[in-house]
Amino acid sequence: MPETLRGSELGDHLPRYAGVIAESSRIAEGVISGYVRGAVSEAEGGHVLDVGCGSGVYLRAASARPGSTGTGLDLQPAAVELAQRNLRRWSLDDRFGVRQGDVREAELDGPYDVILLLNNIYYFAPEERPDLFRTLRGALREGGRLVLVSMFHDSNPTALNLDLILACTQGCYALTTPARLEPELREAGFRRIRTDQLVSGQSLYAIQAG
Template identity: 90%
Template sequence: MASSKWSRTLRTAFSQPDPAAHALLLRDSQQLTRTHFLTAAVHLGLLEALKTPAPAGELAERLGITRTEQFRILLELGVSVGELSVSSRISGTAAAPGTYALKGRRARALVGRNGSVLRALLEEQTAYHATVYRQLPETLRGGDLGDHLPRYAEVIAESSRIAEGVIAQYVREAVSEADGGRVLDVGCGSGVHLRAASARPGSSGTGLDLQPAAVELARDNLRRWSLDDRFTVRQGDVRETELDGPYDVVLLLNNVYYFAAEERPALFGTLRGALREGGTLVLVSMFHDRNPTALNLDLILACTQGCYPLTTPARLEPELREAGFGRIRTDQLVSGQSLYAIRAS
């Protein structure tokens, strides 16, 4: 009987016009199902609740679930994709049958130490990026670019912390090597790079961001990190805001693509004017490349109001020189990825 079932499975698979493509798409579909489950589990609060294993009934009560049959299917799906476990015994201690717990590495990470960043990354992919791709046919045929930034500003600010470690280290080095420690962070997002700048004793400065949600997030974080006595955050557009210079270091991190190519020389001139003589502009960005990560970001940006396609370091260098920067250095921050830092002084 088993042999007969296996034969039918093989015949079904190879009856497809392209069996290999059929298998690959099925595998991709399963990965997408896992992503859908994790997204729903995050929004529901299920993963957070399962930091302590519990049976389905207790979980339903804690989460305010009234449609218990649908909830049961969701839990079974979590087990099926390997992100949850269900057992009658946990860690050698008797437990009621049907006790659920976190199992998969993704589920654990989403409520772990770096969970807020990973949750934001998941939300950015499944909400913001998915919306862009869903609207892409209309956009390519002349429809309006999506006005996504106001809705996803806080998510973008938090998810951009995925590269926080490597960028923060670069910021710490740049600020420590500057003549002084007064810092302006243009497009400060969550404020994490002001925290990196704070590693220099006595450093201080300002964060500037256009989006109110990002400004509030940065202010809350600076208070939580006990840095609000050294760094302030203002809402505004760098193109229209009086910058309270001079600064020793100006940071422009993961946001040069918010400025059109024709705007960049004036932007760099403005930032040069905010620096004291000998000061340094630190610019970090993903740049145009042929790898999927860069091209995906490139497409998302190009289809979003207020954003522009990725550029290259070679295109930025003459614009920086035109603005008065004489020494320009480019560093690749992640091997194999088009994440670069440009230090101009």
């Protein structure tokens, strides 16, 4: 960090720490898993895509809906291996698969009833987000929903700490706000947009767009 603050190049930390990031992001797992279970249970069908699936824990949450199936997609091979191991350990590998790839380039099998975009919107540049949302909308079936969860920009210590980490890391971008994302989602064709605060006093929010 001292070198970064003095103006050196940002660190290429994501590949090195992919497994650690996937595990540490589970600090909010209980809250987010409950939200995912609710969103998948309310959807018209149970076919799920988890973009940036990390450890696979939210595919596990989606599996609470009887008969649900789906795919996890992650850019980092270490995260893919971790998710595959976990799905086997949870006896869910017959319902959910995981593959390595970049959502901006991968062919998305679909259509899906629910697409999860959890704790990773800050990996996409602001100018990329409208195209990302259009890509995901195109992979949803009629009536499907995008579920986006993130820590958002705020003055609380948790958000400020994450923003500092993002500022020091290649391929990461500053935390945004729900108010900035809503017009980008509408530009991509989403019409029904709902925002829920997941933790009182924290800027951890979920956005459902359909």
